[in-house]
Amino acid sequence: MPLPIILSRWVHLVSACLAIGGLFFMRFIFGRGLGLLDLESSQRLLVHTRRMFKMLIHTVILLLLITGIYNSYLAWDKYDLDKAVLHALWGTHVLLAALAFSISLYVLAGVKPPRMHRGLMAVNFVILLLAVAAASTLKWAREKAILENSSHLPAAVDKQ
């Protein structure tokens, strides 16, 4: 069993989970939790949480870049099996991810959040979901291309 491949995919998946789930709770849930606090405590808490979240996101972006490059390197020859579709999906995934990283870095830069931070975080959440959709479709299309390419082989035999 190729452990580096499995570990790299696992780290990529976990990092994506932390980025998307963390962003969702930070933007849509945690803010509501501050509703009953006074304005000063609520602002202080938001800045504090943002600092913690920033450290998490910076680490996650680094891990996503490293594992993403490694995963692409491993699968690159398979993308030639159906160049038009697979390269288009891979490119879309990478572009959306790059856009999401840029927005995250901008929103979390500095001590205080930018004026449009709530809107930008919501947009970023949607972009991340689209990036996941592109990755999911890419994986399906790659498996299909591999199977179609070797369909003349009785690759595996059922138990029956």
Place this chain on the structure above:
Amino acid sequence: MNIYFAHTLIFLFSRYLHIVCATILVGGTLFYEMVVPAAIDDLTPEQQLIVFARARWFSKWIVWACSATILISGAVSSFAHWDDYNRDQVFQVHASKESHSQPGELMELAPLARPGWWWAAHASCGVLSVIIALGLTIGKVPPNQPIRWMRLNLIILLVVMFFATVTRQTRIESTSPPSQSVEPIETLPQ
């Protein structure tokens, strides 16, 4: 509508939902277990309780919806790959420079290379983590030591994701021929 197209759409969509709901559960658990406690350290115990209680109330429906979606989409994906998970033999073709028509043979899969076993580990641990997540949000009062429960659940969720990754890898390996060792067309038994 083309049946193949409909099946593809359903399986693709269920996989997508499965991943998105998993990201929300894992990311949310980590957010509440690691980010929030450190951030609310300066507040008074009463204020900490207010923040946690409000956030718990709002996240309750998210956790329930994600849990239901994960179970349903997981069942759909399992159905789609059921034959692969039940496979314990694989057809292997030997590469040979002298003869390109050497017949292949049925090989028993090693225990660790059987996708079905990894699937069973993924599914059972996944159900356990869903039960813990639901237990943390059921009722008006959270259970004792909620942070410890969340920490435990986070570890289980990470293990579940590892099992999912291995399941996929072993499934692909058991259904695809070893492309690097042989050109399939040239070595097929006639």
